[in-house]
Each structure stands twice: as C-alpha cells, then as structure tokens.
Amino acid sequence: MPQSKSERPETMQAVVCHGPEDYRLEELPVPAPGPGEALVRVEAVGICASDLKCFHGAAKFWGDQSRPAYAEKGALPGHEFVGEVVDLDHEAARRWGVSVGDRVVSEQIVPCWQCRYCRRGEYWLCEPHVVYGFKTRRPGAMASYMVFPADAIVHRVSKGLEAAHAAFAEPLACGLHAVERANIRFDDVVVIAGCGPIGLSMVAGAAAKSPKAVIALDMSSTRLEIASLCGATRTIDITQEDPVDAVNTLTDGLGADVYLEATGHPASVPQGLNILRKRGTFVEYGVFAADVTVDWSIISDDKELTVLGAHLGPNCWPTAIKMLESGRLPMDRICTHQLPLDQFQAGLDLVGDGTKSIKVTLIPD
Numbered sequence: 001m002p003q004s005k006s007e008r009p010e011t012m013q014a015v016v017c018h019g020p021e022d023y024r025l026e027e028l029p030v031p032a033p034g035p036g037e038a039l040v041r042v043e044a045v046g047i048c049a050s051d052l053k054c055f056h057g058a059a060k061f062w063g064d065q066s067r068p069a070y071a072e073k074g075a076l077p078g079h080e081f082v083g084e085v086v087d088l089d090h091e092a093a094r095r096w097g098v099s100v101g102d103r104v105v106s107e108q109i110v111p112c113w114q115c116r117y118c119r120r121g122e123y124w125l126c127e128p129h130v131v132y133g134f135k136t137r138r139p140g141a142m143a144s145y146m147v148f149p150a151d152a153i154v155h156r157v158s159k160g161l162e163a164a165h166a167a168f169a170e171p172l173a174c175g176l177h178a179v180e181r182a183n184i185r186f187d188d189v190v191v192i193a194g195c196g197p198i199g200l201s202m203v204a205g206a207a208a209k210s211p212k213a214v215i216a217l218d219m220s221s222t223r224l225e226i227a228s229l230c231g232a233t234r235t236i237d238i239t240q241e242d243p244v245d246a247v248n249t250l251t252d253g254l255g256a257d258v259y260l261e262a263t264g265h266p267a268s269v270p271q272g273l274n275i276l277r278k279r280g281t282f283v284e285y286g287v288f289a290a291d292v293t294v295d296w297s298i299i300s301d302d303k304e305l306t307v308l309g310a311h312l313g314p315n316c317w318p319t320a321i322k323m324l325e326s327g328r329l330p331m332d333r334i335c336t337h338q339l340p341l342d343q344f345q346a347g348l349d350l351v352g353d354g355t356k357s358i359k360v361t362l363i364p365d
C-alpha cells in the first residue's frame with residue numbers, strides 16, 4: 001500500500017560500513033528526497049560478491065600503494081535492490097514515468113551525465129563512477145528506505161514477482177551485458193565458466209541467443225543442475241571431466257567460439273584460452289584477488305583471439321526485467337536465502353562460504 005507522509009516512520013534500520021570487517025546495524029533518520037528525487041521503501045537487497053570483498057577490505061575498494069580507496073567509511077551498502085516508491089515530486093514522476101506505489105529498480109550506477117563517457121552514451125563507465133552503496137553521498141539499499149537521485153536510471157518491475165527475485169535484475173543485467181559483448185552467433189559453441197549469480201545469468205542470456213551449444217562449467221553439481229534449468233545444453237563438472245577435452249570432442253577438435261569468464265579464479269583464464277578455437281572470443285567479467293599469468297602468445301600467434309572486458313549491465317535492464325517477469329528462470333533455485341536485514345552478517349558469511357548459497361538476499365522490515 002502506498003504510504004502517506006504521516007505514516008512514514010522517522011527512523012529506520014540500516015547497515016552502516018565503518019570500515020573493513022566493521023559493519024553495524026544502526027537506527028538512522030529516514031532520508032528526505034530532494035527536488036527531482038524519489039523516496040523508495042526497500043523490499044529486498046541482494047548481497048553481491050563485491051559487497052563481501054569490500055567487507056573483507058579488498059584493495060579494489062580500500063586502496064593500496066597503486067590506487068586510492070573507492071569505498072568510504074559511513075556508506076550504506078547495497079546495490080542490487082527493488083523497492084516501492086513512497087514519495088516523489090512531479091519532475092521525478094515525469095522523468096521516470098513512475099508514481100507512488102510503483103515497484104521500481106534503479107541501475108546500480110548513478111551516472112554524472114557530464115563526463116566524456118556519459119556524453120558519449122557509455123554511462124556505465126562514468127568517470128566519477130558512483131555506484132550505490134560504496135560512498136557516503138550515495139547510500140545503498142541495506143536500509144528500510146533509500147533515495148533515488150535525479151541522475152538515476154529507473155525501471156518499473158511487476159509486483160507479481162517475489163521481492164528477492166525482482167532484486168536479481170541487477171546481476172542478471174550484468175550477465176546479459178557480458179553476453180552482448182560476446183556477439184554470439186547461431187552456430188556458436190558458447191562456454192560459460194562459473195555458475196554463480198553472474199554465470200547463471202550469462203547462461204540464460206547465451207541460451208536466449210539460441211547458439212548451437214551453451215556449455216556451463218562449475219565444480220558444484222547443484223549449480224550445474226540450475227545451469228541446465230537456465231538453458232545450458234551441456235554441463236561439465238570440472239572436478240570430474242577435463243573441459244578442454246570435452247569441448248574438443250564436441251567441436252571436432254576445433255574448440256569453442258566464445259568463452260564467458262565469471263569465476264574470477266586465476267585458473268579459469270588459461271582454461272578459457274585453451275578451450276577457444278582460433279579467432280574465438282574471450283569475455284572477462286570476473287574480478288580477481290590476485291594477478292593472473294598466462295601465455296599471451298596463445299592470444300596472438302596461436303589463435304588470434306578477441307579478448308574483451310565487461311562491466312555492469314548497461315542497456316540490459318529492460319531485458320533482464322522481462323526475463324524475470326516471463327517466469328522462465330528457476331528463480332526459487334537461484335535465490336537460495338532470504339534473511340531479515342538485522343542478519344546481514346549471517347548473509348555475508350553465507351556468501352563468503354560460497355558452497356551453500358547462490359544468491360543471498362536481505363529483506364528490510
């Protein structure tokens with residue numbers, strides 16, 4: 001039900017990042033939306049692997065000798081979310097085409113719309129690069145309420161979905177973007193390494209492109225079973241079977257056309273280079289905790305490969321939402337755990353453990 005201003009509480013529960021390994025549940029004032037902004041009651045917020053890396057103090061977030069810190073103490077985490085609009089002005093309603101009571105998501109990056117990338121339509125590479133949940137000026141969704149700023153990109157989502165499933169629009173859009181980068185063709189054999197939230201999203205996206213084969217790799221039989229439900233035509237447990245041999249058998253010794261990397265594990269990179277055919281395409285989405293060493297002459301002299309990076313999920317949110325609304329993804333299997341917000345630590349631990357969960361979602365009060 002839409003709330004009137006008088007029904008809205010003055011304070012809310014929120015998870016506050018005080019630094020690595022120091023996140024606390026606190027009572028904060030409910031934020032007030034400014035001109036052109038919207039106040040949203042958070043229904044669900046997914047925990048991302050990047051949230052866990054930030055929690056554990058990864059250099060990517062807290063800096064090291066060669067780079068400044070990205071994350072800030074005092075930020076409210078959470079960038080994969082869905083909520084209900086509870087307050088907005090005319091300007092915001094007109095810009096986004098939403099009204100009070102609508103269920104909405106916002107893309108995780110809030111572009112500046114001024115920088116070189118934004119001006120050229122590459123908004124997901126925006127130079128200030130403000131993603132919800134890492135900086136104090138852009139609080140994330142691990143709270144009962146959050147503000148969508150005027151620069152946000154907002155999409156409406158059906159209320160027929162479970163909140164945790166709707167919040168999966170973020171990782172799904174990311175996986176779809178990696179698929180778009182790969183430029184998959186009908187006759188392609190596509191290999192996806194890693195069947196976590198992003199990898200499964202890649203499987204779903206690759207399958208939607210109807211190539212000859214979508215081959216999912218993982219070390220967990222449960223995840224591989226879910227990959228099949230997402231559209232994989234073949235699954236390979238890499239602890240049981242050599243994926244290079246398996247793909248060679250399937251392709252008369254030529255190798256795969258496309259390799260989508262979603263593990264962030266250093267061993268997955270040489271594996272991909274070896275699995276690909278000549279002139280194959282490697283798309284890297286993973287984020288690595290350590291440097292990766294490979295023989296680059298496979299890329300040049302041996303195979304003339306195309307190696308591409310992918311980041312966030314630009315222009316893929318409408319498709320991700322449509323895919324979720326179609327009901328064709330096994331969302332009950334993907335969204336394994338829903339916990340109340342005050343159990344955020346248990347949620348982070350579940351993601352850290354990595355064996356019991358796929359997507360862990362927090363549900364604020």
Ligand SMILES: [Zn+2]
Pocket residue numbers: 048049050079080170171
């Ligand atoms: Zn994420």
Ligand SMILES: [Zn+2]
Pocket residue numbers: 111112113114115116117118119123125126127128
């Ligand atoms: Zn920008």
